[in-house]
Structure formats: structure tokens, C-alpha cells
Amino acid sequence: MFLxxxxxxxxxxxxxxxxxxxLEIEKGEFVSIMGPSGSGKTTLLTLLGTLxxxxxxxxxxxxxxxxxxxDVDTFRSKKIGFIFQFHNLIGYLTALENVELPLHGLMPxxxxxxxxxxxxxxxxxxxxxxxxxxxxxxxxxQRVAIARSLVNDPLLVLADEPTGELDSxxxxxxxxxxxxxxxxxxxxxxxxxxxxxxxxxxxxIIVLRDGEISREELVKSxxxxxxxxxxxxxxxxxxxxxxxTDPYLEKLGLFREGKLTREGELLISLFDKVEDL
Amino acid sequence: xxNNRFFGMTFKGVFRRKTRSVLTILSIVVGxxxxxxxxxxxxxxxxxxxxxxxxxxxxxxxIENSSDLSASRVNASVGNDLENMDGISWVSGMVxxxxxxxxRPFAYVMGVELDERSIGQFHIVEGKTxxxxxxxxxxxxxxxxxQEGLKIGDTLTVKDRSFxxxxxxxxxxxxxxxxxxxxxxxxxxxxxLGDQVSMLxxxxxxxxxxxxxxxxxxNQYPQLLALKDSEVASQQEDLQLISGxxxxxxxIAIFVGSIVVMxxxxxxxxxxxxxxxxxxxxxxxxxxxxxxILKESFTISILGGxxxxxxxxxxxxxxxxxxxISLNLPVTLDLVVGVFLITIILGILxxxxxxxxxxxMSPMEALSRE
Numbered sequence: 001m002f003l004x005x006x007x008x009x010x011x012x013x014x015x016x017x018x019x020x021x022x023l024e025i026e027k028g029e030f031v032s033i034m035g036p037s038g039s040g041k042t043t044l045l046t047l048l049g050t051l052x053x054x055x056x057x058x059x060x061x062x063x064x065x066x067x068x069x070x071d072v073d074t075f076r077s078k079k080i081g082f083i084f085q086f087h088n089l090i091g092y093l094t095a096l097e098n099v100e101l102p103l104h105g106l107m108p109x110x111x112x113x114x115x116x117x118x119x120x121x122x123x124x125x126x127x128x129x130x131x132x133x134x135x136x137x138x139x140x141x142q143r144v145a146i147a148r149s150l151v152n153d154p155l156l157v158l159a160d161e162p163t164g165e166l167d168s169x170x171x172x173x174x175x176x177x178x179x180x181x182x183x184x185x186x187x188x189x190x191x192x193x194x195x196x197x198x199x200x201x202x203x204x205i206i207v208l209r210d211g212e213i214s215r216e217e218l219v220k221s222x223x224x225x226x227x228x229x230x231x232x233x234x235x236x237x238x239x240x241x242x243x244x245t246d247p248y249l250e251k252l253g254l255f256r257e258g259k260l261t262r263e264g265e266l267l268i269s270l271f272d273k274v275e276d277l
Numbered sequence: 278x279x280n281n282r283f284f285g286m287t288f289k290g291v292f293r294r295k296t297r298s299v300l301t302i303l304s305i306v307v308g309x310x311x312x313x314x315x316x317x318x319x320x321x322x323x324x325x326x327x328x329x330x331x332x333x334x335x336x337x338x339x340i341e342n343s344s345d346l347s348a349s350r351v352n353a354s355v356g357n358d359l360e361n362m363d364g365i366s367w368v369s370g371m372v373x374x375x376x377x378x379x380x381r382p383f384a385y386v387m388g389v390e391l392d393e394r395s396i397g398q399f400h401i402v403e404g405k406t407x408x409x410x411x412x413x414x415x416x417x418x419x420x421x422x423x424q425e426g427l428k429i430g431d432t433l434t435v436k437d438r439s440f441x442x443x444x445x446x447x448x449x450x451x452x453x454x455x456x457x458x459x460x461x462x463x464x465x466x467x468x469x470l471g472d473q474v475s476m477l478x479x480x481x482x483x484x485x486x487x488x489x490x491x492x493x494x495x496n497q498y499p500q501l502l503a504l505k506d507s508e509v510a511s512q513q514e515d516l517q518l519i520s521g522x523x524x525x526x527x528x529i530a531i532f533v534g535s536i537v538v539m540x541x542x543x544x545x546x547x548x549x550x551x552x553x554x555x556x557x558x559x560x561x562x563x564x565x566x567x568x569x570i571l572k573e574s575f576t577i578s579i580l581g582g583x584x585x586x587x588x589x590x591x592x593x594x595x596x597x598x599x600x601x602i603s604l605n606l607p608v609t610l611d612l613v614v615g616v617f618l619i620t621i622i623l624g625i626l627x628x629x630x631x632x633x634x635x636x637x638m639s640p641m642e643a644l645s646r647e
Contacts, residue, residue: 077560092289102559
């Protein structure tokens with residue numbers, strides 16, 4: 001298991017921000033964390049990102065127990081990438097300089113430059129490298145932030161409301177980009193969001209409530225969604241009733257003389273299978 | 278575009294808020310300029326006093342144990358007595374005072390004995406030197422000649438008395454070259470000194486005995502001081518005052534300068550809470566943040582210091598020319614290094630606390646929602 005938490009708790013005095021979360025995430029998974037505000041989403045993210053210490057429990061990332069790591073700064077700079085809600089780029093530095101920030105002190109400037117421009121190319125901003133954030137659109141800024149989160153070749157990218165400030169079409173664009181990187185580089189993504197549309201684009205949704213996992217579900221693909229839609233339609237209703245007087249359904253061979261045919265039965269069994277997923 | 282290779286990020290950080298940084302740098306410029314100017318004046322005066330016995334070859338001078346060289350009075354009879362003392366080779370009396378000559382309010386007027394070794398320290402470059410019986414005649418320094426446009430044969434007025442210029446000399450000491458030399462007796466009468474002189478130049482027979490003879494003179498004449506060149510300056514109260522003031526101003530400059538830098542850097546750090554949080558979150562260590570902020574405060578203080586040193590040197594030279602004081606104002610390595618040191622101390626004092634605060638900031642700030 002790439003990432004594993006065991007009964008993780010983070011209490012701030014009386015407030016139990018995270019209260020016994022145990023979860024497992026495979027390498028290369030694309031997972032979202034949802035939940036109402038105050039449910040502990042962001043706190044969980046800070047714990048996984050080694051930005052804050054646990055009250056109790058264990059977090060293991062890439063076979064390393066976080067509690068036994070002395071130099072968390074170095075661990076973070078090598079294995080984790082962050083994407084924040086407000087892009088959080090440094091306003092007086094260019095896109096290129098922002099992207100190379102995590103590499104400061106880790107490699108000489110020429111290599112830093114090369115690596116940073118490679119990533120800006122990957123996120124489609126090759127022509128905007130020398131612009132400062134105020135000269136970029138909201139979507140472009142978030143692309144720069146994504147490039148920055150990836151420049152250290154992290155195993156895990158933690159994104160905190162990465163589309164919180166973006167309109168819906170830009171949101172789709174950013175999600176497409178993250179999915180593309182997830183598939184191409186096999187980077188594990190963990191996205192905190194309150195937007196169901198964003199969560200639907202991930203592979204698994206973990207829902208938090210009052211600091212605990214209240215629900216976990218695998219996200220169904222679009223085709224599965226279509227089958228569900230079909231089930232809830234008039235056609236689906238008639239199939240499930242096993243009765244129809246619709247001549248067109250007769251012509252399609254789903255019914256014969258008002259009775260369900262074998263083809264009709266097959267469709268119903270498909271509905272059941274989808275329900276069981 | 279600015280080269281990011283060395284100080285790029287630091288420079289951009291400093292000039293993120295242009296007006297504020299420029300004003301901060303300006304306040305350091307003013308402080309460092311004053312410090313530089315005062316130290317140069319103090320240095321210049323010091324050097325001048327150290328060249329008193331000049332080219333005569335004297336080993337030390339004897340002056341009155343009073344506060345100020347210009348007020349020093351020594352009876353000529355003491356000179357005669359000293360000349361007869363064991364171990365002393367020769368003694369020469371000299372009057373040093375200032376008078377308004379032409380545009381120069383404090384031109385040196387020196388009264389010198391007319392024997393070869395005394396008058397001989399004023400090397401004639403044009404015309405001829407003073408000789409016994411040359412009443413109403415004067416030789417003038419090269420700077421005086423140039424600045425006042427005087428030539429051989431011209432007439433010069435000192436304290437309502439006219440003198441004919443018969444020679445132009447050069448000693449290399451700018452205050453001397455900006456002054457005039459008259460026979461000792463003329464100077465005594467100009468300044469109503471009777472048979473008193475300002476100081477006696479003394480040459481000993483054996484250098485090993487200098488200290489001994491100095492002590493002997495001071496014991497015999499408690500109202501007098503026997504000083505080597507290097508000791509003269511330290512006896513001058515005016516000079517001590519100027520040195521004291523320049524040290525004080527340097528301290529004030531460090532104090533005020535570091536407060537200004539600190540204020541600017543604290544504001545800057547506070548405004549950049551999120552930025553610093555992000556840098557921490559992406560893996561920058563505390564000491565890297567510390568050095569980022571320290572570099573910025575160093576940049577501010579060193580920029581201010583460099584401009585301040587240059588302007589201070591320019592300022593002093595302009596004032597020196599305007600007031601026609603002709604002080605020697607060498608720009609020494611000591612001076613530049615010293616002022617730079619002040620600038621660096623200022624940068625460290627002003628930058629350390631803000632940098633320390635920045636390094637304590639939490640990476641969680643990067644995730645704050647406001």
C-alpha cells in the first residue's frame with residue numbers, strides 16, 4: 001500500500017478536527033476528499049503533507065512512517081507536491097521562477113530552469129514562462145501552480161480546493177490536466193473539494209463528517225451513469241414492470257405480445273449488475 | 278530582464294514595494310553619507326596635525342599645555358634655554374595662526390625663522406625664498422597662488438598690512454600650501470605676540486634619547502608639552518570633539534538605520550506570511566527562509582551604504598572647495614572598510630529579527646482561507 005493511515009487523530013484542545021481516520025490509497029490512484037466545512041478535510045491534508053504533527057495514530061507514505069522522519073522539510077521537498085486553492089504563486093516572480101522554487105538548493109540553476117520549463121510545457125504554458133502571475137488568467141495561474149507541484153517529481157500530490165476559484169469550464173480543463181498527469185506519470189493525487197462535479201472526475205470519493213470517514217464510494221464511469229439514467233427512464237420503468245403496449249418496443253424485440261423477451265431480460269440483468277457495483 | 282543567477286530573487290523581493298524600499302535605502306544613504314563626511318573631516322584634521330614638524334627634520338614639537346594649538350604661546354627664551362640643553366641639536370621657533378586672506382577665511386599664516394633648515398622646509402617652486410631682512414615680503418603656497426590668482430610681484434594683504442609676494446612654495450600638506458609664510462618677527466608683530474611663538478620644533482642629537490628629553494622638558498616646564506607628530510592630534514580638544522561627534526553619529530546611524538531596516542523588513546515579512554508559508558510547504562527549510570530575508574536586508578543596507586559612501590566623499594570635497602579650507606581629504610581603505618562595516622552591522626541588526634520571525638512562520642499559512 002502506497003499511503004496508509006491508521007486511526008489518525010488531530011485534536012486542537014476540545015476540537016477534534018480529525019478523529020480516527022483510517023484509509024488506504026494505492027499508488028497512482030486519483031482520490032477526492034469531500035465533506036462539509038469543518039469536517040476535517042484540510043486538516044487531514046496538512047497531516048498527510050507533513051505540515052502539521054498528529055495527536056495520535058500513524059501515517060505511512062511510501063513505506064516511511066512519518067512519525068519517524070526527522071527532517072520532514074526534506075521529505076516534503078522530495079516526495080510531496082502541493083496545489084493550493086489560491087494558486088499561491090509569488091507575485092514578483094515569473095511563471096518559470098515560481099515553478100523552479102521547490103528545486104532551490106537541490107540542483108544547479110541550469111537544471112532547475114530546464115526542469116521547470118519542461119513542466120510548463122507539459123501544462124501548456126510554454127509561451128507564458130516569463131509572465132508574472134498578474135499577467136496570467138486564473139486557469140493559467142493554476143496551471144503554473146500544478147507545474148510547480150510536479151517539478152520535484154513527487155509521488156503524491158495534495159490539492160486543496162484546486163478549482164475553488166475557477167469557473168466551471170476552467171475547472172474541467174484543470175481536472176483534465178490533473179487526470180492526464182495522473183495517468184502519464186502515475187502520480188497519486190489526493191484532492192480536497194466541496195464540488196461534486198470535481199469529485200465525480202476522480203476514481204474514489206472519501207466523505208468526511210466531524211473528523212471521521214462517513215462514507216467511501218467508487219466513482220462510476222460516464223457509461224455506467226448512462227445505464228443508470230436508462231434504468232430511471234420510462235423505458236427502464238416498463239422493462240422493470242415487464243409489461244408494455246409500446247409498438248416500437250415490440251419492433252425492437254424487447255417485448256412480444258406485451259410480454260418481456262429474452263433481450264429484455266438481458267437489459268434488466270444489466271441494471272442489477274450496475275446496482276451491485 | 279534581471280539575471281536571476283545571483284541576487285535575482287532577493288532583488289525582486291526588495292523592490293516588490295518600490296517606494297518603501299527606495300525610501301528605506303534613502304534614509305541609510307543620508308546616515309552613511311554623514312558618517313563618511315565626518316570621518317573624512319576628522320581624518321583630514323588628524324593628518325594635518327601629524328605633519329606639523331613637516332620637512333624640517335625636527336623630532337618633536339614643544340607647545341603650551343593648553344587646549345588648542347592656535348592658542349599655544351611659548352616664550353622665545355625657552356627656545357634659547359632648550360638649545361643649550363644636553364642632547365638637543367637645534368631648536369626653531371614657529372608661529373602658526375590663521376587670517377582672512379582674499380576669499381579664504383582661515384588661511385594659515387606661518388612665521389618661520391629665516392635660517393636654512395626652518396625656511397627650507399617650504400620648497401620654492403617659483404621665485405625665491407625669504408632671507409634675513411626681507412621685511413614686508415611673503416612667500417605663498419601653491420594652492421593659495423592658484424586659487425587667489427597670485428603671481429610673483431603681486432601684493433597681498435594680511436590683517437591690513439601689505440606684503441609683496443616673492444616666491445611660491447609647495448610642501449604637499451594642503452593646509453600649508455593654502456597658506457602664507459612670513460618671517461617670524463613679522464608674524465609675531467601681526468598677531469601681537471611680542472617675543473612669543475606658537476611652538477618650538479626640536480631636533481635631538483641621538484634618537485634613542487627622544488623620550489628621555491621630552492620627559493625632561495615637561496618636568497622642567499610644567500606649562501609645556503613636548504609631543505611627537507603622532508601625539509599632537511590627540512592633544513587637540515577640537516579634534517577630539519570632532520572625532521567624538523563622528524563616532525556618535527556613526528552609532529546613531531547604526532541605531533536609526535537598523536530600526537528603519539527592521540521596520541521595513543517586519544512589514545515585508547508580515548505582508549508575505551502566505552508567501553513564506555508556501556515556500557515552507559514546498560520544502561524550504563527554516564534557515565533558507567532566514568537567509569532569504571537576511572539577504573534582502575543586506576541588499577537594502579549595502580545599496581544604501583554604497584551610495585552613502587560615494588555621496589559622503591562628494592559632499593565633503595564640495596564643501597572643502599566651496600569654503601576653501603584646503604583640508605587634505607584622502608579616501609583611505611580604512612575609511613571605506615570602516616563605513617562598510619557599519620553598513621553591514623546595520624544590515625544584520627535590522628534584518629535578523631524579521632528574518633527570525635519569518636523562519637518561525639508556519640507552512641500551514643499557505644492553506645489559510647482568507
